[in-house]
Amino acid sequence: xxxxxxxxxxxxxxxxxxxxxxxxxxxxxxxxxxxxxxxxxxxxxxxxxxxxxxxxxxxxxxxxxxxxxxxxxxxxxxxxxxxxxxxxxxxxxxxxxxxxxxxxxxxxxxxxxxxxxxxxxxxxxxxxxxxxxxxxxxxxxxxxxxxxxxxxxxxxxxxxxxxxxxxxxxxxxxxxxxxxxxxxxxxxxxxxxxxxxxxxxxxxxxxxxxxxxxxxxxxxxxxxxxxxxxxxxxxxxxxxxxxxxxxxxxxxxxxxxxxxxxxxxxxxxxxxxxxxxxxxxxxxxxxxxxxxxxxxxxxxxxxxxxxxxxxxxxxxxxxxxxxxxxxxxxxxxxxxxxxxxxxxxxxxxxxxxxxxxxxxxxxxxxxxxxxxxxxxxxxxxxxxxxxxxxxxxxxxxxxxxxxxxxxxxxxxxxxxxxxxxxxxxxxxxxxxxxxxxxxxxxxxxxxxxxxxxxxxxxxxxxxxxxxxxxxxxxxxxxxxxxxxxxxxxxxxxxxxxxxxxxxxxxxxxxxxxxxxxxxxxxxxxxxxxxxxxxxxxxxxxxxxxxxxxxxxxxxxxxxxxxxxxxxxxxxxxxxxxxxxxxxxxxxxxxxxxxxxxxxxxx
Numbered sequence: 365x366x367x368x369x370x371x372x373x374x375x376x377x378x379x380x381x382x383x384x385x386x387x388x389x390x391x392x393x394x395x396x397x398x399x400x401x402x403x404x405x406x407x408x409x410x411x412x413x414x415x416x417x418x419x420x421x422x423x424x425x426x427x428x429x430x431x432x433x434x435x436x437x438x439x440x441x442x443x444x445x446x447x448x449x450x451x452x453x454x455x456x457x458x459x460x461x462x463x464x465x466x467x468x469x470x471x472x473x474x475x476x477x478x479x480x481x482x483x484x485x486x487x488x489x490x491x492x493x494x495x496x497x498x499x500x501x502x503x504x505x506x507x508x509x510x511x512x513x514x515x516x517x518x519x520x521x522x523x524x525x526x527x528x529x530x531x532x533x534x535x536x537x538x539x540x541x542x543x544x545x546x547x548x549x550x551x552x553x554x555x556x557x558x559x560x561x562x563x564x565x566x567x568x569x570x571x572x573x574x575x576x577x578x579x580x581x582x583x584x585x586x587x588x589x590x591x592x593x594x595x596x597x598x599x600x601x602x603x604x605x606x607x608x609x610x611x612x613x614x615x616x617x618x619x620x621x622x623x624x625x626x627x628x629x630x631x632x633x634x635x636x637x638x639x640x641x642x643x644x645x646x647x648x649x650x651x652x653x654x655x656x657x658x659x660x661x662x663x664x665x666x667x668x669x670x671x672x673x674x675x676x677x678x679x680x681x682x683x684x685x686x687x688x689x690x691x692x693x694x695x696x697x698x699x700x701x702x703x704x705x706x707x708x709x710x711x712x713x714x715x716x717x718x719x720x721x722x723x724x725x726x727x728x729x730x731x732x733x734x735x736x737x738x739x740x741x742x743x744x745x746x747x748x749x750x751x752x753x754x755x756x757x758x759x760x761x762x763x764x765x766x767x768x769x770x771x772x773x774x775x776x777x778x779x780x781x782x783x784x785x786x787x788x789x790x791x792x793x794x795x796x797x798x799x800x801x802x803x804x805x806x807x808x809x810x811x812x813x814x815x816x817x818x819x820x821x822x823x824x825x826x827x828x829x830x831x832x833x834x835x836x837x838x839x840x841x842x843x844x845x846x847x848x849x850x851x852x853x854x855x856x857x858x859x860x861x862x863x864x865x866x867x868x869x870x871x872x873x874x875x876x877x878x879x880x881x882x883x884x885x886x887x888x889x890x891x892x893x894x895x896x897x898x899x900x901x902x903x904x905x906x907x908x909x910x911x912x913x914x915x916x917x918x919x920x921x922x923x924x925x926x927x928x929x930x931x932x933x934x935x936x937x938x939x940x941x942x943x944x945x946x947x948x949x950x951x952x953x954x955x956x957x958x959x960x961x962x963x964x965x966x
Contacts, residue, residue, distance in 0.1 A: 398664055406580040416565045423474050428482055432520050439523045443468055459554040465529055466558045472527035559601035563793045575788045577832040582662040589781040592629045596622055596789045615805055623814045626786045630778055630815035632658060637774035640765050649895040656762050663697030663731040664884055672836035692835040697731030700759040735759040738770040763916035778817050779825045786811055893929060912960055917943045921963035928958030
């Protein structure tokens with residue numbers, strides 16, 4: 365080891381260190397369940413939202429004395445050193461200190477809310493009904509202390525008020541300092557990211573449920589929606605902390621910026637829809653793929669439990685549930701895979717043909733890796749309000765759009781991926797009333813006018829809420845001896861040789877298929893083979909990464925080596941074959957050694 369290098373000791377920390385390991389990207393959930401580390405926006409955000417929710421719940425249950433001793437400890441041991449570090453102009457401003465200072469600000473707001481709640485309860489309760497600390501070691505509301513020792517209450521208020529983060533003017537070096545891990549970011553940018561996370565937690569902590577569920581998850585939100593979300597929360601964060609001027613002028617600038625962003629994203633959606641629906645025959649595959657990536661939802665291709673999607677009134681694995689009026693929203697990738705099978709079955713039934721597909725095809729069904737929402741136009745506005753939410757969107761595999769079988773539902777994207785995102789964030793994170801309270805600067809009508817959608821339809825979409833597909837569950841299920849479904853849990857191997865179970869490998873020496881589905885480190889467009897997508901999977905041990913290539917026109921199959929890719933492309937180029945013919949010729953003459961999985965053409 366070189367001087368300054370670090371290495372993790374093979375020490376059994378139990379479960380106490382697992383959270384840190386997950387954040388660094390090598391915990392059990394990272395290896396077994398595909399969870400990302402803190403460098404993955406989706407995983408980091410959802411992990412932090414859960415932690416903030418647990419802190420909120422803890423504060424909401426605190427009695428006065430508990431709160432006082434906690435605040436006193438945090439103030440003396442942590443806050444005061446952090447305050448000195450962030451306000452010392454002669455020292456280099458550390459991003460970690462600034463983030464800690466902002467977290468204290470967030471804590472202060474919640475502690476003040478709980479303290480005001482306890483004070484109100486104490487003031488409205490007669491003295492003889494207050495709970496004495498001598499009668500209960502841990503009283504839920506220790507109003508007795510508040511009235512008996514008002515100096516404690518005053519001291520607590522004073523400490524909490526000190527935690528509030530001052531404006532940007534109090535930290536002059538905030539905008540100039542670039543001492544971060546990412547040299548392109550200043551510490552101000554780090555602070556903006558922290559405030560943005562607070563805003564996303566705010567819209568996900570609604571008592572009736574999250575208003576924007578999993579806001580950075582590409583399985584629920586397309587790239588256009590995720591980029592729009594980031595831009596809006598960053599703009600609001602800058603308005604809250606980093607901009608100077610009167611509140612009215614700052615709000616006016618913020619509203620202009622947000623409406624321009626919404627208008628641009630809406631235009632991108634329209635351009636992508638037009639390119640895929642109308643211009644797909646004149647554009648190159650590379651150009652079409654770029655437009656598709658703006659609207660596509662990504663899945664890791666999880667295996668679908670056939671028992672969950674089989675119709676209860678038919679033999680197992682032979683008929684699926686009715687997707688269109690199913691009460692629970694179906695995952696986009698799952699619905700797309702089911703729709704491809706349903707389209708094939710409908711076609712064979714319409715033409716009175718015998719299906720060549722095995723009745724047990726549902727047993728081998730996986731989520732589509734890339735899917736988009738297909739076009740559906742209800743006959744009337746009344747029909748929109750009567751049907752279930754699931755009836756108004758139907759995902760399909762991107763290959764169906766490239767073949768022209770279905771069309772992109774541009775209207776659905778404008779409403780559910782643009783309008784809803786903007787309105788939820790803007791209306792819940794900013795107080796748009798003027799100083800006098802007589803004028804409201806923002807309303808839904810202004811947004812709908814900017815992106816050119818019908819306000820009546822927009823109101824219906826908002827009343828239904830964000831589409832949150834949760835069916836079927838992503839946990840792997842297996843049947844027990846009694847026939848009941850049990851959640852499978854696979855223990856990871858021990859780091860020391862000879863201890864614990866060893867990960868199974870296939871006969872070719874590659875990682876097990878169960879592991880390949882879970883330890884994906886990259887899944888996106890391939891720069892070397894235009895029009896193809898590459899999936900990189902890290903092995904259990906060592907630093908080796910396996911690469912697999914897949915294409916929308918080759919559904920269900922992946923090419924497992926560059927040799928296989930070169931053979932397939934050369935066959936297409938020299939013999940003028942399309943991809944399906946080249947694939948079938950390779951399978952017939954060479955076998956399946958170049959491929960992982962089997963292509964299923966509908």
